[in-house]
Amino acid sequence: MRRLALVTNMFVRNICSLSKSLFYHYNTMASKTNSIIGEPVPRVTRSAIKRKLSSSVEQSAALSTDNFSKESETLKTPKKISVVKAESKDKPYKKEKPTEEETCDPDSGLANSKSKGRKARSEGSAHKDLKGNGKLSKVIKEKATKSAKTASETSVTKSTVPKPEMVIPEIVIPINKPSIKREDGPSPWNGTIKYDNKIFLGAHISAAGGLENAIKNAMNIGASSFALFVKNQRQWVSKPMEDGTVERFKAACAENNFSPHLILPHGSYLMNCGSNDPTVLAKSRANLLDEVQRCERLGILYYNIHPGSSCGKGSREEAIKSISDSINWVHDQTPGSKVSIVLENMCRQGFTIGGDFSDLAEIIQQVFDHSRIGVCLDTCHALAAGYDLATCQGFDSFLEEFERVIGFRYLVAVHLNDSEGEVGCHRDRHASIGKGKIGIEGFRRIINCPRFRDIPVVLETPFISDDHYKQEILLLKSLAQSGTICA
């Protein structure tokens, strides 16, 4: 018996020694491979090894030679050990393959999307803030460090192998970029645009039967601002606007006191200026130019687009560069135009760009003419992206982050939507005001926040009827406290 125990003991020692050397070999290889792409190294932890070994020793008497070899196999197979990796900034918001709808349609925020909740990506991108003082870079560095630390803490209990440093590339900021100032100025059709600290509520309305019908429809719901499509949003090419249509639209706006800065056309859902497919990109840029020119003819000052998507076929940085280049190209093609391209924040779904405020900040940084670029805040998208507009604390931190990362001087419009999905769900499901996760109190805070005055604040809630939109506008007006004037 004593001899048998001695043999068993020696056998266990040999296995321990073999496992340790396998562990060392794996970590060496993992470190070499992953340091090339700058990702944290997935490791088999020493404590995990210890757990495995102590369990092996305890069970040694019962284990056969076959069982030992299986146990050793487990130790050298990294996928059996739970390891959380920090995602690099080139990664999408989710890891799984996107659906066709998400990759090929940058407007993957459509209500019929079937995507489930996504993993939030880590804050790995590097930008300076728009004022050029480097604060954003610092904040993102801090976040990246924190994020890497959290991932590391989750995955590895105690490790003696030094962690690889995350590489934060510097971004060169173009110089001579004026920022948008909200000051009274000439209007294309009604004298002067005046900013007098009011809230202008409206909705996305139909222009069926002629663009001028949009004004009539806006009046019917008691709107003082509105959104519309200036051409069929599901077709690449539409026939040019007739002069008569343009004149009737302008006349109806002037007659009903819709100042040009309170009208916010939405761009085609087909566009993807972040695509690396040359055909899609060329069509998207042509469409972008066409719609900006339509806005110019109609005397409209702002034109809202979804930034785009990398489609999972290129890096986020490449997509952001492609979007910025597209905007710069359109600016070049329309010298002297007053039309600003307005970037909408998205809900971090799939590979879409614009879920993080830093995405929008980076596009703005790379656009040369800052007098012709702006941002539209979609409240449903913001909540779905993880900005908790439902709570007082969440709203405050959203305001702080928007100002710090983008700057409220770029905010020129709001899409006011409740969200069916929870905070951070990454799903674009618009809900009627007060019927979703933002709730009445959330909207009370938004309506009474001075940041959202003198810009179009338009509903994109599910269309039930004109009367329903009218009731939603009345509901929002009822939330306004004294001192908040609804136009």
Ligand SMILES: [Zn+2]
């Ligand atoms: Zn949109």
Ligand SMILES: [Zn+2]
């Ligand atoms: Zn929207």
